[in-house]
Amino acid sequence: MRAGPAGRLAWGTLITVLYLFLLAPIIIVFVVSFDDATFLRFPPEGLTLDAYRQVFDNADFRSALQVSAVTASITAGLALLAGVPAALALSRLRFRGREAMESAFLSPLLVPNIVLGLALLVLFAPIPLTDTYTGLILAHLGITIPYVVRTVCASLAGADPRAEEAARTLGANTFTVARRIILPTILPGVVSGGVIAFLLSFDETVISLFVSGQSVTPLPVAVLQYVEYRSDPAIAALSVCLVVLSVLAVVLVERSLGLRRSLRSG
Amino acid sequence: MTDPGIAAREGHLVLDGLVKTYPGRHGAAVRGVSLSVERGSMLAVLGPSGCGKSTTLRMVAGLVAPSAGRVLVDGRDVTDTPAHRRDMGVVFQSYALFPHLDVAGNVSFGLEMRKVPRAERARRVTQALELVRLDHLAGRRVARLSGGQQQRVALARALVVRPTVLLLDEPLSNLDAQLRTTMREEIRRIQRETGITTVFVTHDQHEALSMADSVAVMHEGRLEQLGSPQEVYERPAGHFVAEFVGRANLLPGTVARVAGNEAEVEVPGLGTVTATGHAPAPGDRGSVMVRPHRISLDAEAPAGSGAARGTVLSAGYTGETVAYRVRVGADGPELDAEHPSGAHRPHAPGTEVEISWDGAARLVPAPTPAPETAKPGDGAT
Structure with a gap:
């Protein structure tokens, strides 16, 4: 697209406004987190790190952070364990009901989380799986496996299945083909799927609200419970920590996979 | 002038009544193909797309299980031998190189599978790359190779393990016209130098007639004629x-x-x-x-x-x-x-x-x- 200076200016302005619109909440939270007030206000008037100190002093937050970290790690691991073979089967095998399987794997994305949460509560309550790690992880698996399946399928889509056949004719058995040919191909999809699963589980609020309780409280739920009674800069500080964590994870993946990709083509 | 030889002589590679049917599809993809390839000779399987020639080749390679019939190498029945133990070199139409490995890594793969010691592996990889005139590109990523170069890597990768039979599936169809002529001569030269029994599949009559010692013409899953290029051209068996x-x-x-x-x-x-x-x-x-x-x-x-x-x-x-x-x-x-x-x-x-x-x-x-x-x-x- 070739445009004159006026056109370029208008385009630049539009992009800036769009980014401001998207980032405004994060910017405001970031600014407020350094305020010295005991309630949330904008624009801030003081400048202190008290809010951050409060977050790390709060025992509820610390235990909730631990719950979320454990849940997200196990969820990501199990989502990979289930999602990677599923993706391999869906993209490499021809079997009866393949399409039904495919929709089944992607359907949790179509159901509103609040419906899922309610359904899981009804299902889990009598077992009882509510307020347990098992219940929380099972619930999170339902919404993370589809992402792993999708990222791994996407990395397989660009690969030539004949390369696997070529490896077989060169003397590689099924296991060796999987390790030497398929694994390097799907690695980017596996890593990004795992990170996405971790972040989704770490951020998951709605479903967690239904299936968690007093003993196993993940961080987003703890945050909600906190702001029910108070709204001070501590919550903003916690939010900033969560944003930084997510951004770090995404950047790390992008850097490592981006590097791999550039090596491949360069 | 009938030639009882081809059937009677014990060929190096023998296809005996190969049939392939796919469930749910009307008619068979391959309807009983029998032929014999002499040791060290080059056979072209020629036919239009959909005639079953690629399926036949894949049955020989062990990538597709025949519905009926046998594949024999040196008189030994290999029909039930899995692809990874058949010891056949295959060059695919898409080349099917391993994108995460460099040129030398691709070529050395088969040797690693055969547990060849590192020093000998390096020597044979260099040798194979010299054969296809690519020794100067050993460290290159395969994605950065031209079509003709990828073709040569695929050929080197298949040949380095010294397979009993070399199978080529439409080896030249992805190359432009000029390169095709060069590679035609290259493949023929390499085949003569190595003396390896070779079967290649093509829809291009010029390729088949100019490269092969014998030509098998296939049509609708059947073998229409098997003979020397001259026989097939001068004395066709049918319309x-x-x-x-x-x-x-x-x-x-x-x-x-x-x-x-x-x-x-x-x-x-x-x-x-x-x-x-x-x-x-x-x-x-x-x-x-x-x-x-x-x-x-x-x-x-x-x-x-x-x-x-x-x-x-x-x-x-x-x-x-x-x-x-x-x-x-x-x-x-x-x-x-x-x-x-x-x-x-x-x-x-x-x-x-x-x-x-x-x-x-x-x-x-x-x-x-x-x-x-x-x-x-x-x-x-």
């Missing part, structure tokens, strides 16, 4: 082979008289034509085949000196040749003729010419209901 391998004028007629292999064939609109055939008998129906480049058109010759009198309908100049369409008599059959350009001034459409051809025409048997299995040597004379 399909005549028209698929080169261009052909096919004039339907009936055999009137026979003397040995020579038959006098009554062709409506053309009269009696002498043609050689495979054991012709009076009353046989068939077609007289004359290749377009064999037909001469002479505007000066007196009427009656050639085979027939005709009129030029059209003349197409292609640079190297002039392609004519000629009608015999007033309402006789139409013929294609092709002459090198420059030899004489092209005949203009409407010109009356005397039509003749050098050598005897060939009698091609009329299509008969094909048997369920074709035997090697069938139709070859």
